[in-house]
Amino acid sequence: MNTTSAYQSIEETNDGLGEQQYIASDEIATTVYLAQELGKPLLTEGPAGVGKTELAKAIAGSLGRTLIRLQCYEGLDETKALYEWEYAKQLLYTQLLRDQLQQTLAGANSLAEAADRLADEEDVFFSMRFLLQRPLLRAILSDEPVVLLIDEIDRADAEFEAFLLEVLSDFQVSVPELGTLAAKHRPIVVLTSNNTRELSEALKRRCLYLFIGYPSQEQELNVVRLKVPDLAPQIASQAVELVQSLRQVDLRKLPSISETLDWAQALVTLNIENLDRKTLETTLSVLLKHETDLRKVQRQLGRMDSTDDDDDDETDWDEELPGRRRMD
Numbered sequence: 001m002n003t004t005s006a007y008q009s010i011e012e013t014n015d016g017l018g019e020q021q022y023i024a025s026d027e028i029a030t031t032v033y034l035a036q037e038l039g040k041p042l043l044t045e046g047p048a049g050v051g052k053t054e055l056a057k058a059i060a061g062s063l064g065r066t067l068i069r070l071q072c073y074e075g076l077d078e079t080k081a082l083y084e085w086e087y088a089k090q091l092l093y094t095q096l097l098r099d100q101l102q103q104t105l106a107g108a109n110s111l112a113e114a115a116d117r118l119a120d121e122e123d124v125f126f127s128m129r130f131l132l133q134r135p136l137l138r139a140i141l142s143d144e145p146v147v148l149l150i151d152e153i154d155r156a157d158a159e160f161e162a163f164l165l166e167v168l169s170d171f172q173v174s175v176p177e178l179g180t181l182a183a184k185h186r187p188i189v190v191l192t193s194n195n196t197r198e199l200s201e202a203l204k205r206r207c208l209y210l211f212i213g214y215p216s217q218e219q220e221l222n223v224v225r226l227k228v229p230d231l232a233p234q235i236a237s238q239a240v241e242l243v244q245s246l247r248q249v250d251l252r253k254l255p256s257i258s259e260t261l262d263w264a265q266a267l268v269t270l271n272i273e274n275l276d277r278k279t280l281e282t283t284l285s286v287l288l289k290h291e292t293d294l295r296k297v298q299r300q301l302g303r304m305d306s307t308d309d310d311d312d313d314e315t316d317w318d319e320e321l322p323g324r325r326r327m328d
Contacts, residue, residue: 005063005145007033016062022054023223031210032059041168041189043153043207048194049256050212053151056190060147065188068142069149070135072156078163082173083137086130128178136167137181145185153203154193161203168206215257217244223257228264238275239264243287249300251293259287277301 007013013036014029024032032055035042044052060067070081133141139148153161167173171183191207193199215223221240224231231239240260247254255263263286272279281301288294 005065007036007063009033017055017058020058020061021226022051022058023219023226024055024058025219028055028210028212031208035208036188038208039186041191041207042210043191043193043199043204044210044212045193045195046212047214047254047256049258050214051257052190052192052212053149055212056147056149056151056192059188059190063145063147063188066142066144066146067149068135068139068146068187069151072150072152072154072160074155074157076156076160078160079134081134081136081160081164082167083134083175084132086132089130131175131178137173139187139189140167140171140173140183141181142187143184146187148187148189150189150191152194153191154196154199158200161200165202165206214247214254217241220244220257220260224260224264227261228268230268231264232273235267235272235275236264239267242275242280246287246297249297251288251296252290253288253293255287259289263287 007016010026010030010033013033014024014026017024017029017032032042034040044055046052056069057067059065131137135148139146150164153164156164168189171186172180174180191203214220217240220243221236224236224240225233228236243255243260243263263283266283266286267275267279270279270283281298284294284297288297
């Protein structure tokens with residue numbers, strides 16, 4: 001683990017991510033290092049399940065930093081992302097300190113004088129003691145450097161995206177009752193997007209951009225061997241080859257690396273020794289997440305069965321699932 005809480009070079013970045021079992025390309029390692037050195041947020045886009053969130057976790061793990069995660073969703077607002085006052089706690093303290101408050105207000109000759117005396121004490125109730133810190137403020141006020149993950153920013157509203165620009169520009173926030181709160185340590189910020197909507201040019205200008213797509217066959221096989229070491233090498237190669245071929249079919253949701261790993265783990269759990277068509281049919285739902293996709297691939301498998309009835313030769317998967325070699 002990096003004890004300096006920062007990468008010293010691109011090579012160290014690559015090695016650090018590798019120690020967290022994240023296989024990074026040269027482009028990923030370089031962009032992560034530059035984001036740290038330039039102090040810019042890192043915007044990672046790409047299909048769901050290709051490792052964008054895992055990259056943020058790997059960065060935090062390799063640097064020994066705490067990961068603070070803000071999960072975005074439609075309707076997310078400032079109070080859920082930045083801070084809000086704990087009114088219930090303030091009310092409880094008011095009740096417990098009722099006698100003291102009465103002493104403070106005793107002798108006031110008018111409502112205005114009583115209000116002035118109460119105003120002099122309001123700092124007690126609007127202090128850090130009653131401030132509920134949400135992820136953004138926690139990252140800003142952290143005593144130690146952290147990694148801030150803003151996950152699936154494309155799911156948040158455009159209004160929240162505009163608010164986020166202000167926070168990411170200065171890493172300070174203004175709380176009317178407390179004044180300006182500035183970051184003690186500038187966090188490494190990773191934003192992820194699944195491209196469900198187009199992000200603003202203003203946000204993209206403030207970030208370094210990294211697109212993470214589906215891995216190559218060699219990269220995916222390396223990931224499977226690393227994450228699911230109990231899977232037999234031959235089965236691992238066949239599984240990855242099949243997943244690669246499925247990504248060339250017109251499906252509603254292409255299987256990502258996360259589905260590949262789930263399927264690999266399922267094959268280990270089932271003690272599969274040969275990746276035949278029956279195994280594929282019974283485990284296909286681990287890879288595909290929509291009924292229409294399942295039915296489409298099942299129909300292709302059915303057509304291959306019909307071909308097998310008329311031809312004793314091995315079925316050529318290339319005709320049905322592009323890129324797939326023949327399977328016994």
